[in-house]
Amino acid sequence: MSPFRKKKSEKSFPVKVCTLDAELEFNLQWRATGRDLFELVCRTIGLRETWYFGLQYEDSKGFISWLKLDKKVQDQSIQKDPQSTVSFMFFAKFYPEEVAEELVQEVTKHYFFLQVKQAILSMDVYCPPEASVLLASYAVQAKFGDFDLDTYKPGMLANEDLLPQRVIDQYQMTLDMWEERIRVWYSDHRGMSRDEAEMEYLKIAQDLDMYGVNYFPITNKKETELWLGVTPLGLNIYEKENKLQPKTTFTWAEIRHISFDDKKFIIKPVDKNSPNFVFFSQKVRMNKLILDLCMGNHDLFMRRRKPDSMELQQMKAAAKEEKQRRQIERNRLAREKQLREEAERDRANMEQRLLQYQEEIRLANEALKRSEESADLLAEKSRVAEEEAILLSQKASEAEQEITRLRLSAMRKEEEKVTLERKTREAELLTARLRSC
Numbered sequence: 001m002s003p004f005r006k007k008k009s010e011k012s013f014p015v016k017v018c019t020l021d022a023e024l025e026f027n028l029q030w031r032a033t034g035r036d037l038f039e040l041v042c043r044t045i046g047l048r049e050t051w052y053f054g055l056q057y058e059d060s061k062g063f064i065s066w067l068k069l070d071k072k073v074q075d076q077s078i079q080k081d082p083q084s085t086v087s088f089m090f091f092a093k094f095y096p097e098e099v100a101e102e103l104v105q106e107v108t109k110h111y112f113f114l115q116v117k118q119a120i121l122s123m124d125v126y127c128p129p130e131a132s133v134l135l136a137s138y139a140v141q142a143k144f145g146d147f148d149l150d151t152y153k154p155g156m157l158a159n160e161d162l163l164p165q166r167v168i169d170q171y172q173m174t175l176d177m178w179e180e181r182i183r184v185w186y187s188d189h190r191g192m193s194r195d196e197a198e199m200e201y202l203k204i205a206q207d208l209d210m211y212g213v214n215y216f217p218i219t220n221k222k223e224t225e226l227w228l229g230v231t232p233l234g235l236n237i238y239e240k241e242n243k244l245q246p247k248t249t250f251t252w253a254e255i256r257h258i259s260f261d262d263k264k265f266i267i268k269p270v271d272k273n274s275p276n277f278v279f280f281s282q283k284v285r286m287n288k289l290i291l292d293l294c295m296g297n298h299d300l301f302m303r304r305r306k307p308d309s310m311e312l313q314q315m316k317a318a319a320k321e322e323k324q325r326r327q328i329e330r331n332r333l334a335r336e337k338q339l340r341e342e343a344e345r346d347r348a349n350m351e352q353r354l355l356q357y358q359e360e361i362r363l364a365n366e367a368l369k370r371s372e373e374s375a376d377l378l379a380e381k382s383r384v385a386e387e388e389a390i391l392l393s394q395k396a397s398e399a400e401q402e403i404t405r406l407r408l409s410a411m412r413k414e415e416e417k418v419t420l421e422r423k424t425r426e427a428e429l430l431t432a433r434l435r436s437c
Contacts, residue, residue: 095212137185
């Protein structure tokens with residue numbers, strides 16, 4: 001019988017599990033173990049590489065703890081108030097040595113990406129400014145996809161949480177200036193899928209000095225304050241003011257035995273001639289957590305050096321097939337996109353040519369119209385000229401007739417003048433004769 005099936009006769013309590021991108025709520029039976037809850041969470045998010053992860057919570061005394069899988073949830077030091085929801089955080093507890101080779105599932109890579117990004121942005125992991133900008137560009141590619149100059153708007157990235165505050169404060173640069181630096185890198189990632197961008201982010205991040213290190217404050221026999229770092233490769237001892245460069249390193253292959261007695265922690269090297277390293281923690285709870293992390297990291301260290309289990313081989317084969325399938329799908333989509341872009345370019349060219357032809361036709365029609373108007377104007381001018389010619393011809397004829405009439409009139413007047421002069425002479429002769437008589 002599954003412990004998640006609620007019976008009327010059995011008590012249950014609400015549980016909330018927060019991942020870095022979702023909140024999951026369950027109604028858990030009172031007798032459920034940590035493993036029951038952890039497996040339920042993994043099934044819900046589709047995670048099979050469960051050995052990296054765990055459920056973290058703050059216990060009744062305010063100490064950060066990991067839920068024990070072999071004990072009932074209610075038997076652990078969680079909050080016992082039945083009116084409130086028990087809350088857990090789903091985190092990576094152990095880190096791989098080489099992310100590209102070891103992480104198989106995309107969901108595993110995604111959760112590691114989210115956790116590492118959060119650690120860098122919260123400055124729990126130191127990241128140099130140059131690397132911070134490059135990592136930010138991969139984070140932007142993972143979130144927004146390919147850079148598109150047509151849709152990109154200045155200020156789009158300035159509102160995103162992309163850089164550690166320490167890096168921003170280190171230089172006298174505005175957010176717009178930081179955005180421009182990120183944008184330059186971002187534009188170079190065209191064609192990269194979300195999974196590929198997240199993996200590139202992790203491949204860079206895993207080379208940071210503080211990546212995958214769990215730090216614990218300790219003191220040595222001389223009561224000198226130090227840091228103990230539990231890593232996938234072994235244990236590091238750091239000076240109080242330097243978490244980047246370890247003072248002493250013990251690889252898992254060099255460690256024969258680890259144990260603690262109250263607050264005293266003992267590391268026994270494989271070389272029996274070498275002295276044991278003894279340090280002291282602040283609380284017994286801390287030593288228990290250190291030992292738990294040491295055992296888990298050592299188990300994974302040994303596991304990585306053995307042939308893959310049948311389950312892991314199947315997962316890798318399925319992941320390879322899925323990767324090939326997605327690559328084929330991406331190639332198909334890329335080809336379709338290319339053909340679509342070519343078709344759109346051809347259509348745009350044809351539309352441009354059509355517009356050009358339409359413009360040429362319009363200009364030709366206007367020229368024809370102007371020619372027709374000119375022809376009509378010339379015809380009108382010709383008609384007017386013909387009418388004027390006829391009118392001039394009529395006027396010329398009338399003028400000739402008037403000249404002829406004037407000539408005749410002048411001849412008549414000349415004749416009348418001659419006649420009048422003759423009569424005048426005759427009258428004078430007659431008058432002269434009469435006077436002589």
